[in-house]
Amino acid sequence: MMTELTIAMPKGRIFDEALELLKQAGYNLPPEFDDSRRLIIEVPEEKLTFILAKPMDVPTYVEHGVADLGxxxxxxxxxxxxxxxxxxxxxxxxxxxxxxxxPGTTMSEVAPKIATKYPTIASGYFREQGEQVEIIKLNGSIELAPMIGLADRIVDIVSTGRTLKENGLVEYEKIVGITSRLIVNPVSYRMKDERIDELAERLRDVVSRITV
Incomplete structure (x- = not known):
């Protein structure tokens, strides 16, 4: 009997791309899945349940075991x-x-201010550079911070660079490359290892064919 799995998925662009990977991996997901506004979607024929969440909440659901995977x-x-x-x-x-x-600005010599929604990453990065900074946590419109004098620099996600350019900002340093990952709850991995490994292998096969 097939083991049931619960997968936490972020809404938005990652959801759309992950959904396509699952379909290419042979999972039969209903057409209405794409446009659903529900937060929990069950796919009984595949023994899968999906939790749709904000991106930052996905690891929390997986860590606490309400989702096996994310x-x-x-x-x-x-x-x-x-x-x-x-x-x-x-x-x-x-x-x-x-x-x-x-453009053309330098950071304050005393406790420069860095605006970001990634305080852990930002503080760690500047600490590695030997710089003491003041982190200002924001939840949105990070680009606004230098424009209004709230911060010397921002740390944020860059995809095409268009948003920075449109707001008159320039990139100074790249910190780390980002892609989406399949994550698993440690206990679930011990209890449901065969089903989880099968899903991971099916996805790995799709990813290897796409990225060759």
């Missing part, structure tokens, strides 16, 4: 530092974290 960006993994295993780099939604600011 799909999360590496940025979320680095920031949240949750007790989960990373099984597979899905190589979807590629982007990177970078330091950006107004």
């Amino acid at each position: 799909i999360a960006g590496k940025d979320v993994m680095l920031e949240e530092e949750r007790d989960v295993y990373e099984l597979l780099d899905l190589k979807i939604s590629p982007c990177y974290l970078a330091v950006a600011g107004l």
